[in-house]
Amino acid sequence: MTQIRLFSGTSRRNMLSFAKKSLWHMSSSSGPPIPQQELVDEEFCSDYKSAGFYPAKPGETLAGKFQILVKIGWGSQSTVWLARDISRLKWQSEKVVALKITNSNNADDARHERDIESHITHQNPEHRGCTILRTCLDDFEVTSPEGKHVCLVYEVMREPLWILQRRFVDRKLPLPIAKAYIYFLLVGLDYLHSECKVVHTDLKLGNILMSFENENILTDFIKRQEPMRCKVSGESGRTIYRCHNDFGALDGREIKNMVPKIADFGLATILDKPSTENGIVGEQFSIQPIQPDYYRAPEVILGCGWDFKADIWNFGVLLWNILGSKELFQQVLDTNGQYDAKSHLAEMIALLGPPPDTLLARSKTMSEYKWPQSLMNDTGEVCNNAQEFFNGPFFDAEDKFRYNALIPFRNLEHTIPFLEDKDRAAFLSFVRQMLTWLPEERKTARELMDHPFLSLGG
Known part of the structure; x- marks a missing residue:
């Protein structure tokens, strides 16, 4: 090997x-027996x-x-x-x-x-x-x-x-x-x-x-x-033991x-054959909801169908955790701690601009089809498509976002205080090759490995 x-x-x-x-330096400690x-x-x-x-x-x-x-x-x-x-x-x-x-x-x-x-x-x-x-x-x-x-x-x-x-x-x-670790994780994703032909779906x-x-x-x-x-x-x-x-x-x-x-491939999916979801024969993709809340790709929320590029979006968002120990998206959960897809999309719009018509057209087309198997969402509702699962629709008949009041005054440049000025331009160039609305515009893991941001500079 x-x-x-x-x-x-x-x-x-x-x-x-x-x-x-x-x-x-961290050290272990011991204590008295655990109270019942x-x-x-x-x-x-x-x-x-x-x-x-x-x-x-x-x-x-x-x-x-x-x-x-x-x-x-x-x-x-x-x-x-x-x-x-x-x-x-x-x-x-x-x-x-x-x-x-x-x-x-x-x-x-x-x-x-x-x-x-x-x-x-x-x-x-x-x-x-x-x-x-x-x-x-x-x-x-x-x-x-x-x-x-x-x-x-x-x-x-x-x-x-x-x-x-x-x-x-x-x-x-x-x-x-951190750069060295990011490089090797991309080698693994490649x-x-x-x-x-596996999508991890749960990178964190x-x-x-x-x-x-x-x-x-x-x-x-x-x-x-x-x-x-x-x-x-x-x-x-x-007998219940406490971790050491x-x-x-x-x-x-x-x-x-x-x-x-x-690690942890329990939620991973193999995409090794062309999809026939809902009778649509085409590229390798799947449609069921995936990914942790903070890292969920827009095509998953909008029900467009997803493939390997969902992992690339996930990895791009994860870089804020790796480099800055912080979350990129700040309004993913509502006041009750439940995932709020409309607020998440609003923040994506703030950071990336509005989604292209192409993506919204895909979302409309796929919303007309039912999933092969119904799923229950976090509120206990039985759902047959992503629009029901994430409590859509999010855009009106003219493709205008329904919740403009939720769009925060943020941009991508303001989310990286953990980087020095000399590193910011290269980092933004790097992540913009992952954080795009259209999955096909995201670079592959192999392509990302060659980006200048990952150079150690001697």
Whole structure:
């Protein structure tokens, strides 16, 4: 498999200097036993009682191969544990993996994730972007009183990108380091789109994970582990453990060898055949709602059909999080915390100007067709197209926006105070190749890799 070197020569020395000057140090802490009334990790999930979490315990062996060590993550659909592979031979070095144990209620979703990741792994392993995508190494099923659980085995990663940001002064990655990470993420997207024909649909800081500089850090983490704090649920009798996911302070020398990897393909979609949605035969595209609220592309909201370029829009918006630890769009949610598509579109208009007639014509055409399967939106309404799902229409018969009062007095130039004057023009040129109304006008990941903004300048 092709290997990628992050930095070399002068750039490597400069990166090390930036990292040493900018890093905060973080430390672990321990405390008293968890009170029964205090919610722990997955208990915060609204459907915790019915979600079917697996009752994993330290020391337990799964599939006769993986011995559970310590919990390092959780979500609404799974918990994640460090596990020792005890199937190794005596002369082989010890291997530790991350074990994602999915809820019994999410077995179908887990199998979809497994199948997508298997597809990604086997398309072209020699492509350099393959190393930037974190896919499962193995999978198996276990059974509990809750039902069957799909378990996915992964390489252990140090932390998500948002935690890495916290380690720097002002939660801001030094620009040369951020540029390098952006470049490599584009390498990964290039492989995902061009070779695998997969749209990620869920790009965010939590789904970008940082690799370990070396496995000694992981070994030391395991050796110094104290028992996890936990409590026993009074209702289910399940022992709930609190995550131990702080792998210790980060030495600036580690930065030069840490690689960001795109993870979590549970919502990804393969577009490897021409679409026949609603009887329309044409280019590869899909139509169901996708993407996190802040990163949703305009063609998704307007129901025009989307393809790989939806990821490019998503990635362009994400650059504000990577470089400035802030959101580009400020009025995506209403006062009740619900997604407000009309306000989101109003802000797009402020930053990019009004949408072209071509896009609005596509939206009108697609609004006449029903989705193959109805979906329920956030307010509990059953919807048959994007207009119903996002509470449209947003434009009148003359293609005028219905909510001009919502358009803020903002422009793209005013959203980047985190960059110095000398970097702003190049950055705006870069993101304007991603943030366009028409998907076909956005550059591909491969084309974006050549943009001058990503040059480290010696």
